[in-house]
Amino acid sequence: MLIGGNWRAATATYPVRDPYRGTVVAHAPRSSLADLDAALDAAVAAKAEAAATPAYERAALLRRAGKLLVERADSIAEIMARETGKAVKDAKAEIVRSQDTLSLSAEEAVRIEGEHVPLDASAMGAGKICFMLRFPVGVVAGITPFNAPFNLACHKIAPAIAAGNTLVLKAPPQSPGVVHALAQIFVDAGTQAGVLNVLYGDEVGPALVRDPRVDFITFTGSSRVGAEIKAASGLRRVALELGGNGVTIVHEDASIADAAPVCARNAMRLAGQSCISVQTVYVHRSIYRDFVDRVVAEVKKLKLGDPLDPTTDVGTLIDERAAQRVESWIAEAAKAGAKVLTGGKRNGAQIEPTVLADVDPAQKVVCDEVFGPVISLLPYDDIDTIFRTISNGRFGLQTGVFTKSMEIAIRAVRNIRTGGVILNGSSTWRTDQLAYGGVKDSGIGREGPHYSIRDMTEERLVLFNL
DSSP: OEETTEEOOOSOEEEEEOTTTOOEEEEEEOOOHHHHHHHHHHHHHHHHHHHHSOHHHHHHHHHHHHHHHHHTHHHHHHHHHHHHOOOHHHHHHHHHHHHHHHHHHHHHHTTOOOEEOOOTTSTTTTTOEEEEEEEEOSEEEEEOOSSSHHHHHHHHHHHHHHTTOEEEEEOOTTOHHHHHHHHHHHHHTTOOTTTEEEEOSSTTHHHHHHOTTOOEEEEESOHHHHHHHHHHOTTSEEEEEOOOOOEEEEOTTSOHHHHHHHHHHHHHGGGGOSTTSOOEEEEEGGGHHHHHHHHHHHHTTSOBOOTTSTTOSBOOOSSHHHHHHHHHHHHHHHHTTOEEEEOOOEETTEEOOEEEESOOTTSHHHHSOOOSSEEEEEEESOHHHHHHHHHHSSOOSEEEEEOSOHHHHHHHHHHOOSSEEEETSOSOOOOTTSOBOOSGGGEESOBSHHHHHHHTEEEEEEEEOO
16 A cells, blocks of 8 residues: 555455466455544645645656556556456556556646636626636545556546546456556656555545545446445536446438547457447447348457457456346346347356347346447437437436538537537547546536546635726
């Protein structure tokens, strides 16, 4: 554990297993409430110095960390592949991409701005000067998931540091080694003691988000846990990036040659373990059969195999229990009439890339978050009905719409209630500067350095009576 600038052993550990081989790859600390107390004390003790650190120094720290990140990408990618079963080429891409998160945060650190408030609109305000300034919130609590353990941790750490805060980060229990390597990068880059504190295991999470020393909570994970955090947060602000069911629409005028491979690959990438992974595709009936055939052909090109093999496209799910759940959802859909056109079988923690057609919309593979390599294809006749179906659903993260019609595109933007509408792309589209987040059960707030820093600072009004 990293607490107050020092590495500290825990009184207990737990084994971390390679989901492909089943072997133990690490023993991680099981942080206790006493460890949490020490980490929060360290964060509180460091917050005044962190807030007073000039923006250019915070930016320089983030740039140094970004350089180290690239130098160590290969070794950290192997850790990620062993801990999570992610294909190693995807793991390396995640780590290298995270340099953008750090560099963007460095850029934002030096342009945190307030605003002038014009008061001449009223007699009482006439002649006075007023403006808003932004200040660090203080102590940030961050909790990150296993599916993008490096990049999503960067999305908590880098904006918090850029804004002048301190952070207590709870790493995902399934991939602690990846976060440990990231913490080492920040230590080696010269992060001040107490600015970044890292804990492990499951025990400290609930106490962390309830502790009054925490000023802001940022969480990425399931909708269920997000609701629990929201209930525990009281009057403190939160940023919750939660689940989704990855809906994409392919309209009758769309290019099937463009849309089919994008949907197929973005359904299976990361073994479907992304909250914006393409999960459900509504396809206009006039092009449905052709689209289905093309998706199946594309999915069959993907290689399922050893995550450490650089030619593997699809590795494992996070563990065998997760794979068993996905397997049961596929079986339920098939029993209700869905056609399993390819895949559907499980081997340990691996699920074959699976294409389902003619799926009952009431099935879990459509309504809930699969979080596995499964794509469900459904025909439609009236696109406005699909807009209403998406908007009335419990999730609202991102929706993709393939169409050549400007009218359809504008109607989609106006009528689909999700955090993002991706035109001529699938639901699976994110760059690190994006205002990324959802509505309804998909969360609160937006992630991306500019938006996270806005959340991790608070406004203070300054008024000159002249």
